[in-house]
Each structure stands twice: as structure tokens, then as C-alpha cells.
Amino acid sequence: MDETKLIELAQNGDRKALTELVKLYEQTVFNFSYKICRNKDKAEHTMQETFLSMVKHLNQFSGHSKLSTWLYRVVSNHCLMLARSEKNIGFASFEDEEAVIDEKDIADWKFSPDQITENNELKNILDEAIKKLPADYRIVFLLRDVEGLSTEETAKIVELTIPAVKSRLHRARAFLRNELNKFLSEEMN
Amino acid sequence: MSEINLNIVHPLPTCKEVMNHICDNLGEELDSPKCIEIKNHLENCDNCKHYFNSVEKTIEFYKKYNVELPKDAHDRLLDLLGLKE
Numbered sequence: 523m524d525e526t527k528l529i530e531l532a533q534n535g536d537r538k539a540l541t542e543l544v545k546l547y548e549q550t551v552f553n554f555s556y557k558i559c560r561n562k563d564k565a566e567h568t569m570q571e572t573f574l575s576m577v578k579h580l581n582q583f584s585g586h587s588k589l590s591t592w593l594y595r596v597v598s599n600h601c602l603m604l605a606r607s608e609k610n611i612g613f614a615s616f617e618d619e620e621a622v623i624d625e626k627d628i629a630d631w632k633f634s635p636d637q638i639t640e641n642n643e644l645k646n647i648l649d650e651a652i653k654k655l656p657a658d659y660r661i662v663f664l665l666r667d668v669e670g671l672s673t674e675e676t677a678k679i680v681e682l683t684i685p686a687v688k689s690r691l692h693r694a695r696a697f698l699r700n701e702l703n704k705f706l707s708e709e710m711n
Numbered sequence: 712m713s714e715i716n717l718n719i720v721h722p723l724p725t726c727k728e729v730m731n732h733i734c735d736n737l738g739e740e741l742d743s744p745k746c747i748e749i750k751n752h753l754e755n756c757d758n759c760k761h762y763f764n765s766v767e768k769t770i771e772f773y774k775k776y777n778v779e780l781p782k783d784a785h786d787r788l789l790d791l792l793g794l795k796e
Contacts, residue, residue, distance in 0.1 A: 628761045699769045
């Protein structure tokens with residue numbers, strides 16, 4: 523059954539259709555939440571809040587946008603709210619634009635992305651690097667580069683202008699690349 | 712009669728400009744004169760090539776790092792929503 527039909531049935535109180543919708547998106551929502559929080563408990567909590575919100579507001583869903591886009595927005599807002607309530611200690615500062623590009627130590631990397639599934643050390647490096655990014659930069663990077671949404675879709679979800687999304691994306695890419703370079707550069711290992 | 716100079720010279724990009732361009736426009740197909748200069752530079756500069764590869768790899772690393780939803784988290788979710796089978 524297609525998604526539009528499932529949404530329509532769920533809006534009319536069909537619990538089986540609602541269960542199907544939850545099952546259709548729970549993995550995506552959990553994975554995306556984890557990618558932002560880098561913590562399984564927080565990711566589960568965010569996933570629960572997201573689906574509670576979906577159930578509560580499903581009747582307001584008009585079908586003009588994709589349900590996945592709507593879910594990404596709920597996860598992003600929830601994570602931004604969590605980040606604001608926590609003290610943002612340890613986040614990198616992006617005030618100095620010139621400092622973002624690091625022209626030093628440019629060499630090939632010793633790991634390939636395919637090795638990520640079995641390498642816990644690599645996972646820790648990735649977790650620690652992205653945790654240093656402020657939440658709004660992290661979300662823009664994840665939506666645009668990792669989840670593959672367009673700049674326009676990303677801008678709508680995070681309620682930023684397109685130039686603001688592009689600027690955050692630029693800085694997030696350069697920052698993460700520099701952080702990973704400290705550990706993965708051939709010359710340094 | 713004066714001649715029109717068709718050979719408009721674009722200043723060659725520096726490595727730093729190329730690296731900035733990579734972070735700005737990765738994944739977008741652009742063919743402005745500036746982008747063509749950047750591509751030419753990339754083909755001939757090992758430093759910038761390495762930089763380009765490392766930015767691409769950064770994105771790939773985060774794309775491939777996925778987590779599975781644990782079965783008990785799935786059960787707790789359905790329970791919370793009152794949809795337990």
C-alpha cells in the first residue's frame with residue numbers, strides 16, 4: 523500500500539495503517555536522531571517524541587510535503603531544543619571565517635569509508651568530531667550531505683535562508699574534514 | 712579603430728580559493744568560468760586533489776556510519792504509542 527493511502531487511513535483512525543507508518547519510518551528516524559545526538563538513549567527519546575508528535579498532529583498533515591521531510595523537521599527541532607537546554611560547552615567557534623580552511627598537513631587518508639562498519643576507533647573519531655559542531659551546523663550537514671536533501675528542503679526544515687544554509691554547510695564540511703584529518707592523515711600516522 | 716579584446720584574463724585561483732570552493736560547491740555541477748579554472752587547478756595540484764578527496768571522504772564516512780534500531784527500542788515505541796501487536 524502506498525504512503526498517501528496509509529496516511530489517509532491512519533487519519534481516519536485505522537491503527538493498523540498507523541502501525542505501518544511507524545514501522546516504515548522508525549529506522550530512518552532513529553538513525554537520523556542518532557546521527558545528531560551521537561547517543562543511543564537520546565536518539566531513542568527523540569524518536570519517541572517524534573512519533574508522539576506525528577500521532578498527535580497527523581490530521582493536520584496535508585500531504586503537500588513528504589512525510590519524511592516533516593519527520594526530519596520534528597527530529598531537527600527536538601534536537602535543537604535539547605541542545606539549547608544543555609550548556610553548549612565544547613562547541614567549536616566559527617567566528618573567524620579564515621580559520622576554517624586548513625592548508626597544512628594535506629595528505630591522503632589511511633582509512634576508507636567502507637571500513638567504518640567494523641572499526642570502533644574510527645566511529646569514536648567521527649562521534650567526537652561531529653559533537654564539537656554546534657547543533658544547527660550539525661543538522662544542516664546531516665540533512666544536506668548525509669541524508670541527501672536539497673539546499674531548499676534543508677533551508678525549509680531548519681528555517682534558515684539558502685545563503686545561511688550554504689554558509690553553515692561550508693563551515694561544517696571544512697571543520698569536520700580538519701578534525702578527521704588530525705587522526706586519519708597518512709603523514710601523521 | 713579599436714579592437715575588442717576577447718581574451719579576458721581570469722586571475723588564477725590560489726589553493727586556498729580552490730579549497731574554499733570545494734567546501735562551498737561540492738556535489739553541485741557548475742560550469743562558470745571560475746569553476747572551470749578551479750577544475751583545471753584541481754587536475755594539476757596534488758595538494759588540492761588530496762583536500763578534495765578528504766572532504767568527499769568526510770561526507771562518505773558520515774553517510775556510511777549508520778545504527779540499527781534495537782528490537783527493544785522498537786517494542787518500547789509501539790508500546791508508548793499504544794500500538795503494541
